[in-house]
Amino acid sequence: MNEIIEINCIANLTYEIIFCNGEICENSKPGQFLILQKDEFSERVPLTIVNCEDGKVRVIIKVVGRSSLEISEMKVGDSFKNVVGPLGNHSEIRKYGNIVCIGGGVGAAPLLPVTRELKKTGNKIISILGAADANSLILDDEFEKISEKLYITTNDGSKGKKGFVTDILKELLKEKKVDIIWAIGPMIMMREVTKLSVENAVPCWVSLNPIMVDGTGMCGACRVHIKNEIKFACVDGPEFSGADVNWDELISRLSQYRDQEKSATEYKCRCDSNAK
């Protein structure tokens, strides 16, 4: 169990890993995550379940620090020491109508299973994927297949429109009737999308990724104020209505362990993602 059968570099510092775990596959629903630990010495790392098929789990991980680097260096045939999941609540999938799905950076990974399921339920999907540059963009081909229309933005303009996902969203909200927004990505992106959603009175789901330890509601590291009430993202979330989230507090808490974490910029991508 938990043996890696595929590990591929799919973009700058971004790896796709497929490993065996029948039980997770049997029980997981879109929006849920798992926690894995490479070995006895490693941290517990929460990752969203991107796909589950025939006992094989697919996750996508971006190298941002020590633990994600360690995992990205694993090989086919290696096994994770511990994997627990699915965790968290699944997404509220039903027929809403017109949905805008927004994925920022590696956030496209957790967004994919939700979008897929929303599409299956008969919703009309417009997707916006944002990335730093063309080399960091992921899963655009898979989103293309399930979206009526896919917009791409990059900060440097190396692919799609130069700018941010919110630039496109602003236009869309003017032109179209949007029933709900789903946004997963960096906290700052989710905060900005939430602002636009509130201004336009459109509901917006976000998926929170605060620092977690156990992921089972027992440590309180992942706490966040939702409508002024303390909630634990791992058991009460990870998805919440963006308008209810205290963003500034959450963003500040992300840097709690910054002194101990090495800066992600020290890591160089070892795969040739320029080929993409």
Added chain:
Amino acid sequence: MQPNINAGVIVMQNRNKTKMKIQDPEARIKNFREVALGYSFEDAKEEAQRCLNCKNPQCISGCPVNVDIRGFIQEIKKGNFENALKIIKNTNGLPAICGRVCPQEKQCEERCVLGKIGEPVAIGRLERFLGDNFSIRTEPPSKKREEKIAIIGGGPSGITAAIDLRKEGFDVTIFEAFPKLGGVLLYGIPQFRLPKEIVETETNELKNLGIKIETNHIIGRSLPFEKIVEEYDAIYIGIGAGAPRFMGIPGTNLKNVFSSSEILTRVNLMKAYEFPEYGTPVFCKEKAAVIGAGNVTMDVARTLKRLGAEEVTIIYRRTENEVPARKEEFDHAREEGVNFLWLTQPIEYLPDETKTLKAIKCIKMELGEPDSSGRRKPIPIEGSEFILDFQMVVEAIGQKSNSVLKAFEGLQLNKWGYIDVNEETLQTNIENVFAGGDIVTGSATVILAMGAGKKAAESILAFLNEKKEVKTL
């Protein structure tokens, strides 16, 4: 022999417990090794000699699982250490653990007649001595029963129920959320009080007994509860009350404000005290406050000392007379230089410009009339607010039930979110589901959780026997 208070010689010689070696406070706050070092063979024999072998021993009735204390101490006197351990293991599967963490001064030792004239027999230390130095290989039971039993939660309560039911020959599986068994023994109580190797040795015996262990399984999440209820003939829920409680005062979500559970989980479960060799970091600053005064509070304060905090202050709203922690832990915390601020309640965490804790606003308290629990109620003194600078604060004010419990469909909870059970049988509203330990009582003690596991095992046995009879009729 009757306790003979007139036997002046005995009284003179043995007024006090045989001393146990401990690490010197100066040295121990620089390491995570165990503080209390245990008895040698000589110490144990000497201490056992103090026992008066009362005809009507009170100590046994003070033990929530009724260990035959007099019996095992007599065996130590004779040097039959393995027999002594066997006697304990008849009723208590975790002697090395209980010897270390039970509040003996409020249980067995409180009732010891020697306590009336000096110190009671050091029952806990003797129990620990046996658990540490001897082992009895446990074998799978000779009885065999067809019924399958699921134990949800691998803490002391679940472990005890599993052992007792397995001894009856049932097919027993423990489902545990974490990678290892032990519950609070593993992720709560620190290494310097209860080395994790000991927890591992005592829990490893479960495998020898033939108990199946499924770690990394969170029932209600990674496996649906309904599935377990369907697939197993009987279920025992001992999932503890693991969710941290926060006071909820303004500033709770500032940086550098933590729950005791986060600090202790990082340090104990993830071995953050050996960061960076272990990947999980923990946070510690020079000037730290810890709120509360229970075992958890002492554990956090002493952990922070060892992580390098220079000044650790425990802030408690009552006085030192009401401290709920085990006496030894309170004494050790004092010896290690932890400061105490009595009759004080934090009312707000004050931030700096980066949303990081800078100071704590407190109010002075006074004790009023005793409340329903018999303790005098702390009342704020109007206008007595004051501000103290701190770089971090840890709240250790108790735990509550985990909201994963909401996914246990059909299970009846009480108004505090704990599981509702029949107090006699520990049966829940679902016929084949029983529950006990912290998830029924709220945060309590290891031995009470174990007692509940025992009681539930008896009830489950009776329940399954009755079912079997009905079937064969």
